[in-house]
Amino acid sequence: MAIFSKLFSKIRGGSTSPSDWAEIEEALIAADLGAKSAAEIIEIAKKSKGDEIDSAITQSLSSWLSAKDRTLASNSDRTTTVMIVGVNGTGKTTSTAKLVSYLKMQNKSVLLAAADTFRAAAVEQLQTWGDRLGVEVITGPANGDPASVAFDAATKAKLDSTNYLIIDTAGRLHTKSDLMDELGKVRRVVEKVLPIDEVLLVVDATTGQNGIVQAKVFMESVAITGLILTKMDGSAKGGIALAIERETGTPIKFLGTGEGADDLAPFDAEGYLNGLFH
Ligand SMILES: Nc1nc2c(ncn2[C@@H]2O[C@H](COP(=O)(O)OP(=O)(O)OP(=O)(O)O)[C@@H](O)[C@H]2O)c(=O)[nH]1
Numbered sequence: 011m012a013i014f015s016k017l018f019s020k021i022r023g024g025s026t027s028p029s030d031w032a033e034i035e036e037a038l039i040a041a042d043l044g045a046k047s048a049a050e051i052i053e054i055a056k057k058s059k060g061d062e063i064d065s066a067i068t069q070s071l072s073s074w075l076s077a078k079d080r081t082l083a084s085n086s087d088r089t090t091t092v093m094i095v096g097v098n099g100t101g102k103t104t105s106t107a108k109l110v111s112y113l114k115m116q117n118k119s120v121l122l123a124a125a126d127t128f129r130a131a132a133v134e135q136l137q138t139w140g141d142r143l144g145v146e147v148i149t150g151p152a153n154g155d156p157a158s159v160a161f162d163a164a165t166k167a168k169l170d171s172t173n174y175l176i177i178d179t180a181g182r183l184h185t186k187s188d189l190m191d192e193l194g195k196v197r198r199v200v201e202k203v204l205p206i207d208e209v210l211l212v213v214d215a216t217t218g219q220n221g222i223v224q225a226k227v228f229m230e231s232v233a234i235t236g237l238i239l240t241k242m243d244g245s246a247k248g249g250i251a252l253a254i255e256r257e258t259g260t261p262i263k264f265l266g267t268g269e270g271a272d273d274l275a276p277f278d279a280e281g282y283l284n285g286l287f288h
């Protein structure tokens with residue numbers, strides 16, 4: 011992930027030719043930083059001298075990261091509700107399971123809502139995770155209304171004073187407006203019982219710049235409070251985290267780094283920036 015170390019060693023190596031700069035810029039774009047940020051980094055590097063380059067670039071990169079709270083919402087007096095949304099196959103269900111594991115480590119009680127009613131296999135997948143992790147999963151009839159499953163789950167979570175309700179939704183193409191509207195319906199119906207605290211958009215890091223497009227469209231339909239960036243273990247292009255925060259202004263709350271229940275880590279912005287250099 012140390013995408014800047016090559017850049018610096020080249021610059022420090024002496025005079026940097028136009029083709030060297032072009033090569034560095036290409037490397038930054040290939041690392042998924044995005045064309046705009048890559049060009050700006052080159053400008054900063056050209057303007058800075060020797061030892062100043064590191065700090066000048068670090069300063070810009072930190073200002074591009076979101077300044078918003080990255081911690082998962084929590085309420086001491088009522089159930090905290092989390093909706094998990096995103097396009098197909100990004101890792102929503104797996105991330106839901108990972109969040110259960112994360113919350114159970116903190117001795118929190120969790121209820122799951124299988125609001126992906128489109129595929130029987132989707133309900134089974136969540137149920138399997140629920141059994142493995144020892145949490146109850148509220149399901150509904152196949153092809154039933156996802157909002158109704160979410161409503162039933164919210165009612166039960168409130169009644170039982172469960173600490174967290176996590177609603178796993180079906181994957182949907184951000185370009186399909188009827189499916190996007192359905193998320194708004196799930197939200198409104200749950201809000202009859204409990205406020206929605208988090209809407210976490212799950213983005214697959216390996217989809218690169220397309221992830222940013224997905225995030226922007228989802229943000230127009232539902233009020234996204236944070237991102238979970240998955241499959242970081244399968245992407246050597248660490249720039250996407252920075253690019254997506256800069257472009258959307260939305261904080262990454264967690265990184266997914268594998269297929270297991272414990273392969274989730276809160277996003278450490280400082281550690282991430284350090285990792286880009288070393
Ligand atoms: N390597 C890796 N694989 C992951 C990660 N997160 C999820 N996966 C895998 O990605 C695949 C899809 O994950 P799911 O959790 O089913 O994705 P989903 O978004 O729920 O999919 P749909 O409900 O079909 O839209 C599975 O094979 C997961 O094991 C991750 O952080 N790293």
Ligand SMILES: [Mg+2]
Nearest residue numbers: 102103126132
């Ligand atoms: Mg799923």
